[in-house]
Amino acid sequence: MEIPYTVEPRPDSGLANGKLGIWLFLASEVMLFGALFSTYILLRVGAPEWPHGELSVKLGAINTVILICSSVTMVMSWASLKLNDFSKGRMYLLITIVLAAVFLVNKYFEYADHFARGEGPWHSTFLAIYFTLTGLHGLHIIGGIVVMLYLLGPGAGLWKRHPEQYANRIEYTGLYWHFVDLVWIFLFPVLYLL
Amino acid sequence: MDKVETGTAHGHAHAHDHAHEELGFWRKYVFSVDHKVIGIQYAITGLLFLLFGFCLMMLMRFQLAYPGHPIPVIGGWFGADKAPGGIMLPEFYNQLGAMHGTIMVFLGVVPLAVGGFGNFVMPLQVGAPDMAFPKLNMMSYWVYFVGGVVMLASFFLPGGAAQSGWTSYPPLSVIATLGQTGWLVGMIFLITSSLLGSINFIVTIVQLRAKGLSYMRLPFFVWAQLVTSFLLLLAFPPLEAAGVLQLMDRLAGTSFFMPSGLVVSGRPLTVSGGGNPLLWQHLFWFLAHPEVYVLILPAMGIVSEVIANNTRKPLWGYRALVYSIIFLGFMSFIVWAHHMFMTGMGTSISAFFQVTTMIISIPSVVILTALLLSLWGASIRFTTPMLFALAFLPMFGIGGLTGLPLGLAPSDIHLHDTYYVIGHFHYVVAPGTIFALFAGVYYWFPKATGRKMNDLLGKIHFWGSFICINLVFMPMFIQGLGGMNRRMYDGGMQYAHNAGLLKWNLVIGFAAWGLGLFQLPFILNFFSSIKWGAVVDRNPWEATTLEWSAPSPPGHGNFVTEPIVYRGPYEYSVPGAATDFTPQFEPKGA
Amino acid sequence: MHADQESIRKSIRSYMIVGALLLMFTGITVAANQFHLAVPAAITLALLIATIKGSMVASVFMHLSHEKKWIYGALLLTAVFFVVLLFLPLLTTEGGIGTPTAQPARPEAHEPH
Numbered sequence: 001m002e003i004p005y006t007v008e009p010r011p012d013s014g015l016a017n018g019k020l021g022i023w024l025f026l027a028s029e030v031m032l033f034g035a036l037f038s039t040y041i042l043l044r045v046g047a048p049e050w051p052h053g054e055l056s057v058k059l060g061a062i063n064t065v066i067l068i069c070s071s072v073t074m075v076m077s078w079a080s081l082k083l084n085d086f087s088k089g090r091m092y093l094l095i096t097i098v099l100a101a102v103f104l105v106n107k108y109f110e111y112a113d114h115f116a117r118g119e120g121p122w123h124s125t126f127l128a129i130y131f132t133l134t135g136l137h138g139l140h141i142i143g144g145i146v147v148m149l150y151l152l153g154p155g156a157g158l159w160k161r162h163p164e165q166y167a168n169r170i171e172y173t174g175l176y177w178h179f180v181d182l183v184w185i186f187l188f189p190v191l192y193l194l
Numbered sequence: 195m196d197k198v199e200t201g202t203a204h205g206h207a208h209a210h211d212h213a214h215e216e217l218g219f220w221r222k223y224v225f226s227v228d229h230k231v232i233g234i235q236y237a238i239t240g241l242l243f244l245l246f247g248f249c250l251m252m253l254m255r256f257q258l259a260y261p262g263h264p265i266p267v268i269g270g271w272f273g274a275d276k277a278p279g280g281i282m283l284p285e286f287y288n289q290l291g292a293m294h295g296t297i298m299v300f301l302g303v304v305p306l307a308v309g310g311f312g313n314f315v316m317p318l319q320v321g322a323p324d325m326a327f328p329k330l331n332m333m334s335y336w337v338y339f340v341g342g343v344v345m346l347a348s349f350f351l352p353g354g355a356a357q358s359g360w361t362s363y364p365p366l367s368v369i370a371t372l373g374q375t376g377w378l379v380g381m382i383f384l385i386t387s388s389l390l391g392s393i394n395f396i397v398t399i400v401q402l403r404a405k406g407l408s409y410m411r412l413p414f415f416v417w418a419q420l421v422t423s424f425l426l427l428l429a430f431p432p433l434e435a436a437g438v439l440q441l442m443d444r445l446a447g448t449s450f451f452m453p454s455g456l457v458v459s460g461r462p463l464t465v466s467g468g469g470n471p472l473l474w475q476h477l478f479w480f481l482a483h484p485e486v487y488v489l490i491l492p493a494m495g496i497v498s499e500v501i502a503n504n505t506r507k508p509l510w511g512y513r514a515l516v517y518s519i520i521f522l523g524f525m526s527f528i529v530w531a532h533h534m535f536m537t538g539m540g541t542s543i544s545a546f547f548q549v550t551t552m553i554i555s556i557p558s559v560v561i562l563t564a565l566l567l568s569l570w571g572a573s574i575r576f577t578t579p580m581l582f583a584l585a586f587l588p589m590f591g592i593g594g595l596t597g598l599p600l601g602l603a604p605s606d607i608h609l610h611d612t613y614y615v616i617g618h619f620h621y622v623v624a625p626g627t628i629f630a631l632f633a634g635v636y637y638w639f640p641k642a643t644g645r646k647m648n649d650l651l652g653k654i655h656f657w658g659s660f661i662c663i664n665l666v667f668m669p670m671f672i673q674g675l676g677g678m679n680r681r682m683y684d685g686g687m688q689y690a691h692n693a694g695l696l697k698w699n700l701v702i703g704f705a706a707w708g709l710g711l712f713q714l715p716f717i718l719n720f721f722s723s724i725k726w727g728a729v730v731d732r733n734p735w736e737a738t739t740l741e742w743s744a745p746s747p748p749g750h751g752n753f754v755t756e757p758i759v760y761r762g763p764y765e766y767s768v769p770g771a772a773t774d775f776t777p778q779f780e781p782k783g784a
Numbered sequence: 785m786h787a788d789q790e791s792i793r794k795s796i797r798s799y800m801i802v803g804a805l806l807l808m809f810t811g812i813t814v815a816a817n818q819f820h821l822a823v824p825a826a827i828t829l830a831l832l833i834a835t836i837k838g839s840m841v842a843s844v845f846m847h848l849s850h851e852k853k854w855i856y857g858a859l860l861l862t863a864v865f866f867v868v869l870l871f872l873p874l875l876t877t878e879g880g881i882g883t884p885t886a887q888p889a890r891p892e893a894h895e896p897h
Binding site for chain 1: 823873
């Protein structure tokens with residue numbers, strides 16, 4: 001028994017099942033991060049003073065650049081697959097994973113720096129929301145890396161059997177990854193600059 | 195279950211190489227990816243949790259009827275930390291209260307209404323071979339199961355289960371015992387399960403409808419599940435976030451919800467402070483208000499199906515029903531602060547929420563009116579499902595009407611946190627939703643098992659439940675109007691103004707016992723009918739929607755021939771037709 | 785459904801252009817931060833730039849500019865509720881209990897320097 005429209009789109013909606021599914025998932029993620037941004041707003045408006053200069057703008061900016069580049073390489077991976085170039089697609093996917101890992105390493109240094117001074121999330125509401133927002137974002141990065149490693153490794157066999165389905169999976173992973181990038185695009189100025 | 199040959203569903207030629215191999219016991223009945231098995235798993239688990247939640251309530255009602263008396267027979271089961279000498283401690287009462295609410299809402303009603311009925315019926319009603327993502331569906335069930343285990347296990351943690359209400363307001367919940375952490379972890383599992391399920395439902399309804407099944411030909415039950423899924427998808431994530439924040443307050447010492455200068459047991463808390471307890475309330479109620487529509491919408495869907503079938507008439511105002519339920523879903527996101535009128539918000543924003551709350555009653559009334567008008571001029575068949583569906587209408591009416599003084603701030607000042615609130619929401623959920631769910635069980639049992647439930651036992655179940663449930667909840671309005679506070683472990687004894695209201699606790703207690711006893715015929719009926727119920731064929735109720743074209747029970751892939759839809763969902767008593775029902779799937783001119 | 789090679793190549797061009805623009809806007813955001821604008825202006829500018837960047841990621845990288853109605857509909861609905869979630873709780877902190885004559889005391893966010 002086959003589920004229809006797993007790969008080819010349904011005529012009236014114009015969508016394949018996975019495409020609609022991933023966008024709905026991203027919609028729920030918007031609400032998840034929305035709640036944390038709402039927390040940020042409420043806590044900051046209610047606070048008599050709000051810290052500045054506690055975070056490294058340099059590291060934050062570097063991480064922003066890294067994620068933007070990883071977004072480019074992610075979409076390039078999909079484009080290469082659509083042009084039937086599997087090896088290029090894999091290369092771009094690998095670069096995306098590497099960039100994501102570098103992002104996490106930078107984050108590690110940032111966190112370690114704060115903890116070394118005894119400044120964890122308990123220290124202030126600013127640090128509380130900073131660690132929570134970036135921590136949840138970091139968990140999403142890890143999740144993305146796991147999926148990408150699967151598609152690079154054991155999941156890559158699908159390209160031989162159903163190339164279009166494989167390309168779709170890369171596309172959906174890409175959508176998720178761009179969303180993670182998008183969240184950071186807002187996190188960076190809100191936490192580091194304002 | 196029958197193994198029925200799958201035909202060419204949706205016109206695709208099947209190149210089966212693996213689909214019909216016989217699956218082992220574990221893959222067939224435990225880790226199944228078949229929506230029907232998963233639906234039954236959700237339904238049975240949900241029903242068991244409803245029973246457990248009911249038992250928690252029975253313990254509470256004993257304490258309220260006889261405060262300070264040792265619990266008879268089983269009083270010794272709870273240990274000295276919960277009920278020394280069989281006498282319930284206030285802490286234990288609070289655990290029972292918080293967990294009764296949590297279990298009934300998140301482990302009982304929603305899994306049964308959405309996970310159970312939604313999973314089993316919806317793919318059949320849209321003509322799909324299964325859900326869009328069968329493996330994800332299986333995962334949703336097991337994540338729910340784990341969440342349920344975590345919730346139950348929390349009773350055994352030191353200090354007992356969560357005891358800060360199902361609403362878990364900080365700062366109390368942040369300084370509460372370990373059970374609250376268990377609650378938060380359990381909720382994260384349940385919310386995740388819900389999110390995965392809602393994605394599956396929406397994609398299935400949009401993508402897997404049979405040929406000819408346009409949106410305006412969908413059974414109203416499917417519309418209800420579609421809107422419900424959007425509520426779950428968009429409203430749950432803020433509670434997930436809030437749960438993480440409260441976990442951090444409890445475990446990492448953060449102050450998201452902890453205000454500055456808080457003193458507990460004479461000692462100032464050593465936290466950074468600067469947090470906002472109202473932040474939790476906003477994030478919680480942002481979910482919890484849409485959640486109550488998650489509780490009622492599937493019920494409205496079930497009642498609609500049963501009423502159409504047992505009036506032998508099309509539903510009155512199908513379009514009005516559809517537009518109303520969509521509007522209701524939308525509005526449910528912008529009323530939440532009517533649960534917070536007493537928190538000191540400004541009059542303008544309070545007015546905003548009062549207005550939206552009044553507006554949201556309009557689509558509810560439209561839906562109720564349409565269902566009532568559907569009875570006009572009908573040949574009503576008083577089958578067991580129909581009895582429950584009919585009772586739903588006035589019960590939901592009472593529940594809805596009693597919501598109005600709560601939704602207006604001036605009257606809410608007097609009624610907030612009283613038994614009036616408890617009466618209101620139980621009317622909508624208990625003789626409301628749960629009656630609709632019973633209707634659904636009796637109605638779709640033949641489709642799931644190939645046998646009908648016993649009608650006499652069904653009628654005893656109905657009449658006994660109907661009378662007792664009203665005796666349980668109607669007195670609560672009297673108590674609430676008299677000013678009796680909720681969540682008081684001594685039944686309100688310590689306040690002089692409650693003196694004349696205490697007798698109702700006895701009435702409610704006895705009625706609750708009666709209600710419990712009248713569930714026995716249902717439980718007996720349910721299990722014995724699986725083995726010995728009257729055998730039926732595909733369409734024992736002579737209904738018109740797609741699920742009745744599949745075998746009872748349907749096999750792998752559901753439909754023997756590709757389902758095609760030719761008309762709307764409720765073509766009953768069509769003039770000139772040979773029978774009083776013309777199914778959606780019957781070819782034209784057949 | 786096979787997208788033709790030519791349209792993919794055109795898309796690759798736009799991916800590179802957008803990538804470069806994103807990096808440029810990041811630079812602008814960091815540079816603007818050096819000017820220590822007044823808080824309302826700083827917030828407006830930062831969010832404006834972030835929104836421009838975000839829109840480019842969404843419309844080009846995520847192909848949202850030529851997506852289907854159901855996706856737009858779901859996202860529009862989400863956007864409405866996102867705004868509600870962000871701003872309505874804030875509104876409940878305004879105005880106190882609503883005595884018309886008294887000016888309610890409100891904690892101001894201090895100007896940090």
